[in-house]
Every structure is written in structure tokens, then in C-alpha cells.
Amino acid sequence: MTVDVLETILPRVTRPARYTGGEWNSIAKPWDSAAVRLALAYPDTYEVGIANLGLQILYSLLNAQPDVLCQRAYAPWVDMEAEMRRAGLPLLALESRRPLADFDLIGFTLPYELNFTNVLNMLDLAGLPVLAAERDEHHPLVIAGGSCAYNPEPLADFIDLFVIGEGEEVLLELVRAYQQISKSANHKIGNRQSAIGNQPGGRVEFLRRAAAIPGIYVPRFYDVAYNADGTVAAVTPNVPEAPARVVKRLVNPLPPPVTRPIVPFVEGIHDRGAIELQRGCTRGCRFCQAGGIYRPVRERPKEEILAAIDELLAHTGYEEIALVSLSTSDHSQIEEIVRELARRYADQRLAIALPSLRVDTFSVDLAESLSVGADSATPVRGRRTGLTFAPEAGSQRLRDVINKGVTEDDLLRTVEAAYSRGWHTVKLYFMVGLPTETLEDVQGIVDLVRKVREIGRRYQGQRAQVHVSVATFIPKAQSPFQWAAQATAAGLQPKHDLLRRGLRGPGTRFSWHDPATSLLEAILARGDRRLGRAIYRAWQNGARFDAWSEHFKPEVWLAALAAAGLDPAFYAHRPRPLEETLPWEHIDAGVDKRFLVQEYQRAQRGEVTPDCRAGDCAACGIRVRFGQIC
């Protein structure tokens, strides 16, 4: 029935192939063959979600289990949502076209705060109660993980349990625990209704068992008390199974890379294969959440990477491959890897992308040996498009504050190398609104770009281009700047004006992030449980696809926050005292709080902390917590 309804809808929506599945390497196991069925849900469009490496990893891992079935769903675009609601068609899994509500578990990936309303919307489209408290034994368990789970509190009302950290092992443990409890409840395969025991209490019983698994956070088993001023007083477990602190999970060594990823028919935002060179980064940029939560660094050996690329290309037919890492140039064997790739695939017109290159001439050497652009790859022997670097701040003082170990000299020598060796375009990423920032620091961006442009002119004449992209700094949980205030719109205005005036003229392109979006991101990134009410209300009043400027409705959000009695400034613009209990204090990313405090204080003094891979251990706590693996 549902399939017929889908068929009548599809001709009326944009890009219907987003909803029909059947992609190469997608896996559609027979429904009745599995003991546990899990749907991975991505709270953004198909095009964004299909490019997500984490989802591909979990999909491949879960489907590798003979008795587990894993399928996918992405957020339907607004036209599709309207058609689905009109026709009463629930959200379906791509592979089986079964309603998501038929699955045992629904697992959301949470890469970005501005996807939160899509989580609610997808649950609603699936015909499920949006609030965890309103779901019972008849509903799938709704779980979530990803970088936003490091502050899970804003979504605590909607999610049954969070996976903190890397999912590769803990997700299987969770599935097995689920299987056990459903077996003991005489679960019949093929009938989800009895999955966690049709008897009342089965769901809670399972959640208690799950709470005892390291890395699993079940929000309902924690009570939050607030102070009179609205700050968190304490987060206390209310069942014995729930640990006071949930420590993140990590896998070591990294499991083999995915070599049979789903190859979409529709073009995704990155239309290429991806191999994770390494996980983690030790550079220690103080604004960076990823730099903390993905520690320690775990490199894949060169041979494993090269073999995986061979396999991946054979299984996908991709013409481009990205060597993915938080800092690609930091892999200890990157030179050999790149040289070998250039040699192996010289005749096969393979483009190799090196995202996140460090600011140094070594990176230019690397890119040159492939003749690729840093984020926009071109085929071997192809044209040189652009190289991208991220100095992040305009003055040396401020770069020291954020611990971006880059000097002006580094940057100028790097861009000189790029322009002199044939690149026309250099892209630079900066942030404004950083702690301690003044107008002089922002003027530093203008001055730096001017110097870069002059160098470009010298080598490339009129063809030289500098593209400057400026984001608003957003303090994130689990980073040294988690206590810092986000700049207000009023505070940002003169900085924006200065940049707009300073960064015009031939050969310079300037783009700027919308401050209203950044404000919402800041609120959600460091919010507490009370934000759930605002998220719920904003969603009810039409907020979804908040990350898409054409759908972002700041007024709906402001009204929702006001209705929930919450002050945006309390979450975004308030410097938080070090002694304040942070809403995510019970979520442990493995990096010591002492280290974060120390880094925050060093930032105030403009003191840098060198990369520990190059020398002294900075005592971030990872080694103590996880053994000798950093």
C-alpha cells in the first residue's frame, strides 16, 4: 500500500531519486532474516547525509552481522514532507520501504546542532511520539550519537539513549543486549511488537541494562537540579545502573576502513570515495571541539590505506578519492602515501583530494605532487584550482590565544609556494568573535589578505584570487573555550563592516556567515535540558532545516525560547565561571577538565601550548584514561 502511495507522490517532488534507494552497495536483507533491525536516520537531506562517512561506517558494520539488518532514512525535503503528510505516508526506510516505526531501533547521527528540529520532524513523520516519555513498548527505541552527543542535554527529552564517542564497538554491544532481552521475552522474529517484551516495563528494563554499558547515556536516568540563577546545580543518576559520568568510547586500533560504501545515484555534497587516514588531532586549537573529542590520534598504516583505496575504487568506480583526517598533512607517512597514489593511479585519471591541509609549504608540496586543489580536487596531471588554508585569526596575538600554531611568515611562505607553483586561487578561512578579540585583530585579517593578494599578483598577475571566508566563533562543549562568551550581533557588526570595507577590490572575494544562525548554534551547542521545550515549540511552529538559510526562521526560534522562559544571552553571550557546573559535566570526552581549564587560562594570557606529537606531553588526560595509546 505504502509503496503505491509513494509512487503517486514521487513524480511531484524535486529529485525523487533521493527517496527510492537501490544504490550500488546498499544492502537490502530480507526483512525476516534478521533478529534485530536498526534504521540509521540522518537529520538532513539525502545529499548531505550520503556524504557522511560515519553513517557509512556503521551501516557497513551492522550489516556485516548476519542477524542484524540495518537500513537508512534521510530527512525528506519540504516538498516531500508536504506530500507525505497530505497522503498520510509515514517515513520509510530506503531499502525495504518499510515504515521506520517497524524497526527495533532508530539511530540518529547528530553532526550539527542546526539539524535538531529535523530529528523531531523525522520522528513525527515516522508516526512516533516525539517525546521519549510518550513512547512505550510498541515503539522503536530512539538512539543517537555523533559529535553533538557530547552535549546531549538539549535533545534529552526526545532521545531514549545516546552513544557517547565512537560507535563501532558499543553499538554492537547495544544490539546484542537488545537481542538478549527480546529473546528472553519470547520475541518472535518478524514481529517487532514483542521486541522488548510486550509486557509493560520491558523498555525501561532494557534501558537500565543499556545504561550499564560503558559509553551509553540514558538521559531519563539522570535528574538535573538548577540553581536560582538558572545555572545547573547538579546532574545525579537516579538508578544504580547509570554511572555518575559517562565516559566516551573509542576504538583502538581503528577497524578496517569501509571499502564498499553506498554509491549514490544522486550527486551528494561530496561525490567521491573517502578513506579515513587517521582519527584524532593533537594540534590543540582551543576553539575546536573535534580536537578534543576525537583524541587520541590513531593513524592507519600506509599499507592498510593503500590497500583500502584499491579496494574502494574497485567496488565503487569513483573518479575521486578524499584522504580524510582532521589534519591530513599530519599523518606521519602522508608523503609516501601521496607519492604512491600518484604513481599507482597515474593512468587512471583518479582525482585525489586532501581536505584540511596544514598551513605550511609541506602541504603545498603534497598538493603539488598530486596537482590537486586542497578541497576541490582535480585529476592527476590536471589543472590547479584552489588551495585552502585556515589561519583562523588575523593577528599573531590572537592566533596565540586560540593556539593556532601558525605565524604570519608561515602563511605568507605557504601562499607564495602555492601561487609560484601555478595555483591561481588561495582560499583562507578565518573566524571573528574569538575571545579577547579587538578591532585591531580583525584589521589583521584585512592586512594579511592584502599581503596575500600582493604575493598572488607577483606570480599570477590579474588571475590571482584570494577567497576569504569568515565564520563566527561558536563556543562548543568539551573544548577549552567552552566557558567563553559568544560575541553579540552588536559586537560583531563593526567587525563585519571593517571586513566588508577592507576585503573588496579585484581578486578578493569575501563571504560571511549569518550571525542569526550562529546565535542559534551557540545556544544549542551549550544548552541544558530546558532547551528541549524550546526545540519542541520551534519545531511545532515550523522550524526545520535550520541549517538552510531559505528555511531558517529566527523569529520562530526567538518566540519559542521566550515561551519556554529562556534567555538566548544566558546560553550564548555569558562568560561562564570556571566553577559553574556545565550542563554536559557528566559527559566525559576523556580530556581532563583540568587540562581544559589550563588551556582556557593560557589562552587569556596568550600562551601557546605546542602540539604534543612534536614534543612534550601536554597532559590532556587521554593517556591516563585510555592507556598508552596516544
Next chain:
Amino acid sequence: MLQRLRLTFARGEEVKYITHLDIMRLWVRVLRRARIPIAYSQGFTPHPQLSLAAPLAVGVTSEGELMDIELEGRMATRYFLARVDEQLPTGVRLLGVEEVPPTWPSLQAAVRFADYRVTVQTAEPLAALQGRIAELLAAPSLPRQRLRLDQVRRYDLRPLIAILRLERWDEGQAVLFLRLQTDERATGRPDEVLAALGLAEAPRAVQRRRLLLAPPPPPLDRRQPVRPSRPRR
């Protein structure tokens, strides 16, 4: 180019919503997975040398898509077929491969007509439908307009319809056969014909049956000695 192959393939229900560009990308990946040595164009951004006769509209299935590909090496067609077949996603079926001379005009230049079978749900009585078809065919012109990239394009649909006939009629369902001009100048669209018949909103299943090409140029007689070119003045 060492070899030019002409592929005939089908696109089933499973892949009827993917676009022309999607199907091009799909084929590049299929051929790369099958380790077929596709030739690439010269220049700054080399492109794989593969070309489809005529784009297929989104939502339409086909039993007779045509695509030429150029190879850097030579391959037996039987071997090609076996290798490529293993790499096809569900819904795409390779129906045939033949070698064609590199001198033949491109598919886009050679294609003339496309045949469609359109199954359409309609409550209209048989006589009324037949009357409309006759009326449409008798009309000297059928001015229509189409929205393309936000621009209204006016054109005459009538000369694009070579054949339109009712193949079958059951209560509530009609099966039409259409032969529409499909060449470099103009492309007749089944949906437009349905709209002209007053069936714009009717649910339908459209299938392209085959593409008709202009006859190939006469083969070169290999026994004839190659004449020296005349000196030019």
C-alpha cells in the same frame, strides 16, 4: 580512440527517477568498476568519452536506451558484456553491445525518433478518447508552451508527433503508442502529448520502447585503393 561500442540498455522502475546526469555518472562508475578502458577527452578537464542518444525524462522507463562509448583499448563485445553485466545496479539491464565504426556520426546526430508506450488511467469513454486523438492528428498545428529554466518557451507540438494511436483500451485504462521526433532540433515529450489530449493530470506509466536512428553512411569499400588526395591550389 581504438574502439567504439554501442550499448543498448534498459532502465526499469528502480532507476526511473534518476536524471540524465545521474545516469551518465552511473555509467562512468559501472565501466570503471568493470575495468573497461574508457577513453577520455583531451584538455584541461578530461571527460570520459561516453554519449547517450537522447536524455530520458525523469519518471520514464526504457527498453531501448542507446549509448556510445569509446575505448582506449580493444575488447571482444562478449567479454565486455560479461564484465559490465556484473557491475550494473538493479534496474539497469544491458541488452546488447555492438562495435560501430568510429566514422559514423554521433548518436545525438543520428537519432530521429523515439517510440513510447504510454499507459494512462482515464475514466473517459473509448469513443471520446478516439475522437480527441483524431482531432489532435487533424490539427494543422498545436501551439503549446513549456516552462524551461523559468522561461516560457512557445512551440508547435504537432509536427513532432509522427505517430499517435490507441493500442488498447480497457475500462479506465488506455494504452497509447507514440512516435515522437527526437533529434538535435526538437524533442517531442509524451507528457506534452497527454496534456494536448486533455490528460495532463491523469496518472500514467511512460515507457520508451526504442530510439530510431538515421541509416548509417554506406560502408567504405576496403578493396578500393586509397586515392592520393588531389593537390590543392
